[in-house]
Amino acid sequence: MTETRFRTFLAGIALGTSLAFAAPASAEVSEVTLANQFSLSHLPLMIMKDQQFIEKQLAAQGLPDTKVNWISLAGSSAMIDGLLSGSLHVASTGTSGFAVLWDKTKGQVKSLGAQAYNVLNLVTRLPGVEKLEDLPLDTKIAVPAVGTSPQALALKIAALQKFGPDQINRFDQMTVTMAHPDAYAALQSSGSGVDSHFTAPPFEVWETARIDGAKVILSAEDVQGGEPATGTVLMATTKFRDANPKTFTAVHEALKDSVNFINENPEEAAKIYLAALNNTKDSVEETAKLIADPRMGYTVTPTNVVKLLGLFKDVGAIKTVPEDWKDLFFPELHELNGN
Structure with a gap:
C-alpha cells in the first residue's frame, strides 16, 4: 500500500477509532491494525498473518471477535503518522525509524520486541x-x-x-x-x-x-561497528498498551510464536514469504537458505541496540540515547538478555 493510499485508509477507519476511544475504559479495541513491510527482515509479521497467530492469541485472551487488519507500507513515515493518530496500533519498522519516534515522543512509543538482525x-x-x-x-x-x-x-x-x-x-x-x-x-x-x-x-x-x-x-x-544489530522491531504506543492490555499481550505473544515458527520451519517460512510477495520466480529452497543464513537471525531479544542508537545520535537523527536497552522496550521483554 502506498503512503497516499494508507492515508486514505486512515481516514476510512477514523470513525471506528474515535468510537473506540469513546467506549468505556474497560473496553478494548474491536479492531487491531498492523502495518508491515516487504523484506525478510519483516518476515515475522508475514508469518503472523498467514498462521493467524494474533487471532489465536486473542481467543486465548478472551477476545475471539477482535478483527485483525493488515496493511503493507514502504517505510516508516506513514507508520509514524498512524501510530501518533491512533489509527494504526502496531507497526513493523527499522530500528532507526523506531528510534526517531521513541526520541520524538520521549518514550511514549516503545517496542514489543525485536524481529531480526541482518546485513544491509x-x-x-x-x-x-x-x-x-x-x-x-x-x-x-x-x-x-x-x-x-x-x-x-x-x-x-x-x-x-x-x-x-x-x-x-x-x-x-x-x-x-x-x-x-x-x-x-x-x-x-x-x-x-x-x-x-x-x-x-x-x-x-x-x-x-x-x-x-x-x-x-x-x-x-x-x-556500524562490524557487529550484528537489531534491524527491525515492532512498535506501539504506551497508550495503546495501557488501554488494551489483552490485545497487546496477544500481539506480543504472536510475535514470539512467529519467530519460533521461522527458526523451526525455514522452508515453510520461505513459502509464506514468496507467497506474500506473489513471487513465483524464486525457489523455496534458495529462499530458505537465505532465511537460515548465519548473517541473519530471528529473535525478539534486542541486539546492540543502544550502541546503534549512539551512532544515530552522532549523525543528528536523534537527541537522546538511552542508558539501558530496557528504556526502549516494554516491560514484557525486560527479563531477556538484551543490549
Missing part, C-alpha cells in the same frame, strides 16, 4: 563504481524511507566516517523512497533513473545475481 548492503549497477566514494553526485539511491530508514542513516554514518561532520548529509540528495520490490524492479530498468539500491535481504542476492554489473559497494554493518 548498498548495490549499484553503475560501471566503474567500486566503493561509496565513487558514486557520482547525480546518482539515485533507493531506500525504504528517506531520512529515517536504517539504510538512509547508514549513508549518513558512512559520510561522517569518510568525509567528516560537515558532510553528514552528503548523500541525502541522492536518496529516494521506494519499497524494496519497486527498487528491485527499477534497478532492472535502464530508464528508471535509479541505479543504486540500499537493500535488505533477499534483494541484494537477487540483484547481484540477475542484473548485469550489479555489485555491493557498502555494508551497513561495516560502518
Whole structure:
C-alpha cells in the first residue's frame, strides 16, 4: 500500500477509532491494525498473518471477535503518522525509524520486541563504481524511507566516517523512497533513473545475481561497528498498551510464536514469504537458505541496540540515547538478555 493510499485508509477507519476511544475504559479495541513491510527482515509479521497467530492469541485472551487488519507500507513515515493518530496500533519498522519516534515522543512509543538482525548492503549497477566514494553526485539511491530508514542513516554514518561532520548529509540528495520490490524492479530498468539500491535481504542476492554489473559497494554493518544489530522491531504506543492490555499481550505473544515458527520451519517460512510477495520466480529452497543464513537471525531479544542508537545520535537523527536497552522496550521483554 502506498503512503497516499494508507492515508486514505486512515481516514476510512477514523470513525471506528474515535468510537473506540469513546467506549468505556474497560473496553478494548474491536479492531487491531498492523502495518508491515516487504523484506525478510519483516518476515515475522508475514508469518503472523498467514498462521493467524494474533487471532489465536486473542481467543486465548478472551477476545475471539477482535478483527485483525493488515496493511503493507514502504517505510516508516506513514507508520509514524498512524501510530501518533491512533489509527494504526502496531507497526513493523527499522530500528532507526523506531528510534526517531521513541526520541520524538520521549518514550511514549516503545517496542514489543525485536524481529531480526541482518546485513544491509548498498548495490549499484553503475560501471566503474567500486566503493561509496565513487558514486557520482547525480546518482539515485533507493531506500525504504528517506531520512529515517536504517539504510538512509547508514549513508549518513558512512559520510561522517569518510568525509567528516560537515558532510553528514552528503548523500541525502541522492536518496529516494521506494519499497524494496519497486527498487528491485527499477534497478532492472535502464530508464528508471535509479541505479543504486540500499537493500535488505533477499534483494541484494537477487540483484547481484540477475542484473548485469550489479555489485555491493557498502555494508551497513561495516560502518556500524562490524557487529550484528537489531534491524527491525515492532512498535506501539504506551497508550495503546495501557488501554488494551489483552490485545497487546496477544500481539506480543504472536510475535514470539512467529519467530519460533521461522527458526523451526525455514522452508515453510520461505513459502509464506514468496507467497506474500506473489513471487513465483524464486525457489523455496534458495529462499530458505537465505532465511537460515548465519548473517541473519530471528529473535525478539534486542541486539546492540543502544550502541546503534549512539551512532544515530552522532549523525543528528536523534537527541537522546538511552542508558539501558530496557528504556526502549516494554516491560514484557525486560527479563531477556538484551543490549
